[in-house]
Amino acid sequence: MTEPVVFRWHPAVVTAVEALTPWVKSVRLACDLAKSYRAGQHVDVRLTAEDGYRAQRSYSVASVPDGSGTFELMVEGLPDGEVSGWFSEVAAVGDTVELRGPIGGSFSWDGPDGGPLLLAAGGSGVVPLLAMLRRRAQAYPEIPAALIYSARTRAEAIALAELEARDRAEPGFSLHLTTTREDRARRVDADLVAAAMARLGPPGRVFICGSNRFVGTASDLIVAAGVAPGLIRTERFGA
Ligand SMILES: Cc1cc2nc3c(=O)[nH]c(=O)nc-3n(C[C@H](O)[C@H](O)[C@H](O)COP(=O)(O)OP(=O)(O)OC[C@H]3O[C@@H](n4cnc5c(N)ncnc54)[C@H](O)[C@@H]3O)c2cc1C
Structure with a gap:
């Protein structure tokens, strides 16, 4: 029997590696799977x-x-991380890995799914939400969106320059950043959720991504702010 396409491994060649933050590398991979996929x-x-x-x-x-x-x-390089360590310390242009996917239809978004879009990310959990914001800017700028983003420090916030530029330039998008390990450190709380929802209005789609702890906290706060649990999609990156 032929395997469904999503389960087959495909060769992918590294075409670019760039440091985004002290711990996070952007890695571009050429692969035949990259022709069609959904943001998220x-x-x-x-x-x-x-x-x-x-x-x-x-x-x-x-x-x-x-x-x-x-x-x-x-990819955020974790101490002793088997795969993330390879990406952050070894990966170079021309290296080959294997990919399968794209995976995760329920944690994905495209314009016809509608909005407004309320997004909440902890750390590297911002990556799939960044893709949703890039898709919105590419094809559906009229859909309102807000991103609540918790990072350890501004220097460790992934794609911060891009997100701040979008906040300044894109009507209908607002960034609500909080840092947990700097002066005036603050975790995501009810006030931050209220500020994002005041700018956005009632959300039609909610995506939350990060560590188990972040996803649990952010989901509870967003439900407490009056959002129906059925609108919320979550993705947990692990520890
Ligand atoms: C759907 C999904 C999407 C993901 N997308 C991304 C992404 O875009 N960018 C990204 O950087 N990661 C992402 N992750 C996490 C990624 O899959 C790996 O878990 C992570 O890179 C660690 O793998 P490793 O082999 O380097 O570490 P391992 O060798 O497995 O573990 C090394 C150490 O790190 C701890 N650890 C393992 N995973 C995590 C984690 N996620 N956070 C903190 N500590 C951890 C382990 O307990 C261990 O102590 C995603 C996970 C899922 C399930």
């Missing part, structure tokens, strides 16, 4: 060592289809 979806990445040892992990796609045939991933 992820791919599985498989690495194979010379002795045949294999490791695989999931990574959200930060880019949107643009005809280039490439995916952009944004």
